[in-house]
Amino acid sequence: MLHEITAGTALTARLFEALRLASQDPPGVSRASYGAGEAAAHALARAEAQALGLECHADPAGNLFMTLPGADRGLPATFIGSHLDAVPHAGNFDGAAGVVMGLAACASLRAHGTTLPRDLTVMAVRAEEMCWFPAFYLGSRAAFGLIPAQLPDEVRRSDSGRTLAEHMAEQGLDPDFLRLGQTSLHPARLHCFIEPHIEQGPQLAAAGIPVAVVTGIRGSLRHPRCLARGRWGHAGAEPRANRADAVLAAADLATALEAFWLAEEAAGRDLVLTLGEFHTPAAMHGPTKIPGELRFSLDIRSEDRAVLDAAAALLATRAQSIAEQRGVSLDYGAGMRVEPLRMAPWLRAALNAGAATARVPVLEMASGAGHDALIFGQQGVDCAMLFIRNTGGSHNPDEAMEPADFNAALAVLLAALPAICAA
Numbered sequence: 001m002l003h004e005i006t007a008g009t010a011l012t013a014r015l016f017e018a019l020r021l022a023s024q025d026p027p028g029v030s031r032a033s034y035g036a037g038e039a040a041a042h043a044l045a046r047a048e049a050q051a052l053g054l055e056c057h058a059d060p061a062g063n064l065f066m067t068l069p070g071a072d073r074g075l076p077a078t079f080i081g082s083h084l085d086a087v088p089h090a091g092n093f094d095g096a097a098g099v100v101m102g103l104a105a106c107a108s109l110r111a112h113g114t115t116l117p118r119d120l121t122v123m124a125v126r127a128e129e130m131c132w133f134p135a136f137y138l139g140s141r142a143a144f145g146l147i148p149a150q151l152p153d154e155v156r157r158s159d160s161g162r163t164l165a166e167h168m169a170e171q172g173l174d175p176d177f178l179r180l181g182q183t184s185l186h187p188a189r190l191h192c193f194i195e196p197h198i199e200q201g202p203q204l205a206a207a208g209i210p211v212a213v214v215t216g217i218r219g220s221l222r223h224p225r226c227l228a229r230g231r232w233g234h235a236g237a238e239p240r241a242n243r244a245d246a247v248l249a250a251a252d253l254a255t256a257l258e259a260f261w262l263a264e265e266a267a268g269r270d271l272v273l274t275l276g277e278f279h280t281p282a283a284m285h286g287p288t289k290i291p292g293e294l295r296f297s298l299d300i301r302s303e304d305r306a307v308l309d310a311a312a313a314l315l316a317t318r319a320q321s322i323a324e325q326r327g328v329s330l331d332y333g334a335g336m337r338v339e340p341l342r343m344a345p346w347l348r349a350a351l352n353a354g355a356a357t358a359r360v361p362v363l364e365m366a367s368g369a370g371h372d373a374l375i376f377g378q379q380g381v382d383c384a385m386l387f388i389r390n391t392g393g394s395h396n397p398d399e400a401m402e403p404a405d406f407n408a409a410l411a412v413l414l415a416a417l418p419a420i421c422a423a
C-alpha cells in the first residue's frame, strides 16, 4: 500500500511547510478568518491543485473547490475537505490536515492514473474558527446559503473590530453573496463529505493507534453570557437569611450540573459540560462584600439529543428553585443549540474496510469538537470523518502530528475511495 501514497507524501511535506512559513506567528501560526494568513493558505492550496491539473474555482464567500474529474461527470461529487483558518498561535495542522489530505489523495490518484467513477472535489472551507468572528461555521454555512442577511454587517472580528463584510471586501470577496443567501453548494449535488482532521483530545495517543473513524459529532448547548443577579451587601452585617448571594447561587447550579453529569455518565450516556468563565465584576467586588452579581458561561455537549434536552430542562428548573431559595435570578442570556450529527454508517463501514485493506489499526470514537461536517450533515449530506493522532492537544502551538500517522490516514482514505465513489 505504501507505494500508492508516495506521490501524496511529497505534496504533503511541501504544503505543510509552505503553510507554516506563510502564517508563522511565534509561537505557532495564526491564520485569521478572512485575513492574511487564511488567504495565503488558500493561495498555496490552489497553486498545488493547479500544478496537479485539478479544476479550481472559489465561490464569492472565498470557499475553494479543487476537482479531480471522474469517469461520469454528471454524478454528484465526493467531497473531501476542512478549513484553512487557525486560531491565534495555533499549531499547523488543525483544519489544514483535511485539505492537504484531499490534495495528497488527488496527487496519488493522478500518479497512478486512477480515474474514480465520479468527481472528487477537495474543498478548502473559509472561517471555521469561532475565535475570529462570533458566528459558527461561516464558510460552510455561506456555501449552503444559511447565513442570516444582517450577519455580515453585525459580527466584528475579535482582533480588528471590523465587520465580516469589511474583511470580505478587503479580500476581494462579496458579502452580498451572504446577505442575499445565495448558494455555491446544493445538497443533491454532493455524494458525501469526508473531513479528515487531527484529533483534538488524547484518546488515540493513549490507545497507541494512529487513526480513528469518527462515529458522530457531539451537539452542543451553549450560553456564553449568563448572569446571576442577587444583592450586594456587607459581609459582616448581613444575616444569612437576608442574603441574595450570587456566588452561592451559581455554585448551586454548578453542583447540580455535575450531579446531572455523573448520573448521565453512570447511565452510559455521552455528556461533557464546562463553566469556562465564572467571575464577579472586578469594578464592584471586594473581600468584604456579599457578591450581588456573577457572570458565567455554559458549554454542554452530547452525542445524544435527549441528553441536551434534559440539560436544558435542568437549567430551567434550577433557575426557578435557586430564585426561590436564594433570591438570586439566573439569566442564561442568548443560547445556541447545535444538534448532534451521526456519521453515515455506510461511510464508516467503507473507511473501516479501507483501514483493513491498508493494514492500519483504527479506533472508533466520537468527536467532542464541532466541525464543518456538522453543517453538511444538517443539509442531509452523508458525512464521515477520520481523526489523526496528535500528541500535543489543540488550539495551541504544541499540536503534534507525525507524518507517518498522516500517511496512515491517507492510506485508509485511498483504500476506501474507490468503493465510496462507486457507491
Ligand SMILES: [Zn+2]
Pocket: 083, 094, 095, 128, 197
Ligand atoms: Zn478544525
